Amino acid sequence: HYCPEGSTSSSECPRGQFSNSTMNTKPSDCLPCSPGWFCGSTKQVKPEGLCSAGLYCPGGQATSRPSSYLCDVGHYCPTGSPSPVPCIEGTYQDISGQSSCVQCPPGFYCSRSNVTNATHCSAGISVPVFCPSGYACPNGTRHAFEFPCPPGTYNPSPGLEMTSNCL
Secondary structure, eight states: OBOOTTOSSOBOOOTTEEOOOSSOOSGGGSEEOOTTEEOOSSSOSSOOEEOOTTBOOOTTOSSSSOGGGBOOTTEEOOTTOSSOEEOOTTEEOOSSSOSSOEEOOTTEEOOSOOTTSTTBOSSOBOSOEEOOTTBOOOTTOOSTTSSBOOTTOOOOSSOOOOGGGOO
């Protein structure tokens, strides 16, 4: 709440804001709801709750599910996310609004370093890439050349899952 000078009653902070102090005299004394949190009613003295999983809440949110802040592909948003979190190498996420990333499947790699591939961006990994010839890519492979075929063996085909299958 805040009480403008000369008023006979208090005014409430709007949704998306709160005030945890006394002697407030102007609307700017109300604080935006903290990042990762929401303030759903007008009488908040602290944030009401955490943002829902699959979405993120920059400061000032009035709902736990702000539709404008759906987590992007290549990212994940656990409960209470103030911003999307990029999938780490070895994982990916090809669906928006998710709370976790998926482990890269066998026969593929998931890396941010492949800047020539349109499925990758600097912010997150959205699609696995087929493992190159001469290499194997078990679950969670982070780089195209992480698991070469052992000396004296080869692999003429892309998408190999295990180095033990090299010829």
